[in-house]
Amino acid sequence: MKNQWNQFPFVLRRKILLTFLAGLASIALSLIIFIITTDHILLVLGSIIFLASLVLVRSLWSTIARGQYEIVEGVCSSVISPVIRRYRKIQLIDGQGAERTLLLSKSAKFQIGARYRFYFQTGPVVGNDYLDAALSTNSFLGYEALGEPAVPEEQAKENG
DSSP: OOHHHHOOOHHHHHHHHHHHHHHHHHOOOHHHHHHHHOOOOHHHHHHHOOOHHHHHHHEEEHHHTOOEEEEEEEEEEHHHHHHSSSEEEEEEETTTSEEEEEEEESSSSSOOOOOEEEEEEEEOOOOHHHHHHHHHGGGGGEEEESSSOHHHHHHHHHHO
């Protein structure tokens, strides 16, 4: 199990760990408040949150252990934030020059021209770019910044 843990990508290990710690903090805090005030309802709610986090951790672990996730890597070419929506439209260009659209939470910050690697749970593919992007919002596992894209030698000479 420890060997398997070390083989998981760092971003996904962090997601599992933070999910578990959030549930643990919930049960610990509600237990402390229960000891002080004997509030049974808060203890039950904290326990439910803890159990839900355990179920989510188990689900994430099995998804990652089975390799049921997809990696999308590319350079961010544009970030569009629709006014009323809760998501951002991220345009990525992969190594072969193909463009891909992702719909992700507005809380995530992206920089145009930077390389990113995104992790998604594998799921159904409709074939329509917009619908595939919309379905990917529920299967998003995490992302990591890979840094600035490499500048080709000719461009570097032209730029001085």
